[in-house]
Every structure is written in structure tokens, then in C-alpha cells.
Amino acid sequence: MKKVGIIGGIGPESTVDYYQSIIAKVQERVGSKEVLPELFINSINMYKLFQLLTNGQIKELIDYLADAVQELKNAGADFVVMSGNTPHIVFGEVQQKVQIPMISIVEETLLNVKMGGLQKIGLIGTKFTMENDFFKIPFAAENRKIIVPNEAEQKFIHKKIVEELENGLVNKETKEQFLEIIEQMVKRDGVHGIILGCTELPMLLQKEDLAMPVFNTTEIHVEKIVTTILAE
Known part of the structure; x- marks a missing residue:
């Protein structure tokens, strides 16, 4: 091995x-x-x-x-x-x-999204992951569009990742708020799936929590x- x-x-x-x-x-x-x-x-x-x-x-x-x-x-x-x-x-x-x-975690995630046939995918993670284009560029090259939350939502997500998840804290209220943000991305931006673009996010969100394809980058x-x- x-x-x-x-x-x-x-x-x-x-x-x-x-x-x-x-x-x-x-x-x-x-x-x-x-x-x-x-x-x-x-x-x-x-x-x-x-x-x-x-x-x-x-x-x-x-x-x-x-x-x-x-x-x-x-x-x-x-x-x-x-x-x-x-x-x-x-x-x-x-x-x-x-x-x-x-x-690369990005390249492997892209391969999985392509297999799922999705064109418009939501991405949540740290502010650095959401602000930068290292997901967006390779996805765009394959005619896939990455959508991130708005600025206020990004700030909230980053804060909760750093203050809670990175310290092993899983809060039910935080989970509900994250699900609400994803729901808004579906309504506002028309995303067809969501990428859990932080390796701590699976502590909080599971595939069964959402009625859409969920891409767990850790998995x-x-x-x-x-x-x-x-x-x-």
C-alpha cells in the first residue's frame, strides 16, 4: 500500500x-x-x-x-x-x-459534480474559500457555475466555522441558520446542489438534511x- x-x-x-x-x-x-x-x-x-x-x-x-x-x-x-x-x-x-x-480536493469535487450533471452549484466554507476563485475557475472551465452566499451570509458562516466548528462545537441553532442560508441560495440564485467547502461542515450538515445533492468535500x-x- x-x-x-x-x-x-x-x-x-x-x-x-x-x-x-x-x-x-x-x-x-x-x-x-x-x-x-x-x-x-x-x-x-x-x-x-x-x-x-x-x-x-x-x-x-x-x-x-x-x-x-x-x-x-x-x-x-x-x-x-x-x-x-x-x-x-x-x-x-x-x-x-x-x-x-x-x-486536490477541488479537482475531485469537480469530478463528482460533473458525474451528477449539475450546472449551478452553491458553495459554503470559510470566507477565504467563498471570496477566492480557486473553485470558480476550474468549474467555469467545465461550464459549471459556482454560487456563493451574499456578503452578510458569508461573514456569518465564517464566524460560526471558526468560533464553533473548528473547536468541535455543534450548535443546533447554527445548523438551522445554515440551512436557511442554503434555502435562500436556492430561491435567490437557483442552485441545484451545495458543496460543503469546509472540511468541518459535515459535523453540522448531513446529506439527509437537504432535498438536493450535497457534495461533502471531506468524503x-x-x-x-x-x-x-x-x-x-
Whole structure:
């Protein structure tokens, strides 16, 4: 089996989810609880990442992530993933700086949306994910349109992600408010599906909560990771 290197800590809750999900899915696919994939986790500082983005220090962010990837390569990883959507803002730049394959959460999500045949998709996540175009550009190239919430809704979503979900807090009222925002996006913008573009969002929202296709980026990413681990 190939060894995956995971850049974690972005945030801590989703890092745990990645670790547990990868193990569970590998065991499910091989049909044995006695099989454990060997992997490496390099936990970095999510708040430093946010600060670099806020300050527009993109070169420093690229270097910070590339150094983290290189450490995983040096440890013996065969490929690397970042357990968060936000750092994929500079995925291409980081991949260019390192000599190890990386799997993009955006590219894998796009493949799933294409299989679903959807043209207009809502995206929620951190303010950095919603404000930037790293989802919008590849989707537009495939004639798919990404729709994000309005400015006030974005501010609210980001606040709840950082203050609650990143700290492992799941609030029923927050869930109801998120569902209301998504409902408004359906009515106002005509979205046909929703991308949970933050790897902590599945703590709050599940597919059965919405009467529309829901794309759990964590789940999508993990499926590709497991396929790569088990590839001959």
C-alpha cells in the first residue's frame, strides 16, 4: 500500500475525521479489520494560515505549506493531501514547488459534480474559500457555475466555522441558520446542489438534511485518497 502524508491542523477536527475515515474505508475495501494503512500527519497552525491570507502574504503561505509537504516527503510519504479546502487557494503553486504528487480536493469535487450533471452549484466554507476563485475557475472551465452566499451570509458562516466548528462545537441553532442560508441560495440564485467547502461542515450538515445533492468535500477527498493508497 502507498503511504499518504496528510497536512493536518487545518483544522484539527477534520484532521481526526480524515485519519479515522481513511482507516475505516481501507479496511472496508480490503475486507479486514486487521489491515491498517501506514500514514503520516504533519499538523500545522490553521490560525497562522488564516493570518497569512488576511495579510495578503501569499508567498509566505506557499512557502509555509510547501515546507510542510516537503517534511512529509522526507518522512516517507508517497503522496500528500491537505485536509482542508482553504489552503487549496494556493494548491497549484505548492504542487509546483515540491517533487511529490498531491491530490486536490477541488479537482475531485469537480469530478463528482460533473458525474451528477449539475450546472449551478452553491458553495459554503470559510470566507477565504467563498471570496477566492480557486473553485470558480476550474468549474467555469467545465461550464459549471459556482454560487456563493451574499456578503452578510458569508461573514456569518465564517464566524460560526471558526468560533464553533473548528473547536468541535455543534450548535443546533447554527445548523438551522445554515440551512436557511442554503434555502435562500436556492430561491435567490437557483442552485441545484451545495458543496460543503469546509472540511468541518459535515459535523453540522448531513446529506439527509437537504432535498438536493450535497457534495461533502471531506468524503470525496478521502475516497480518492483510499483509492490511491490501494492502487498497485
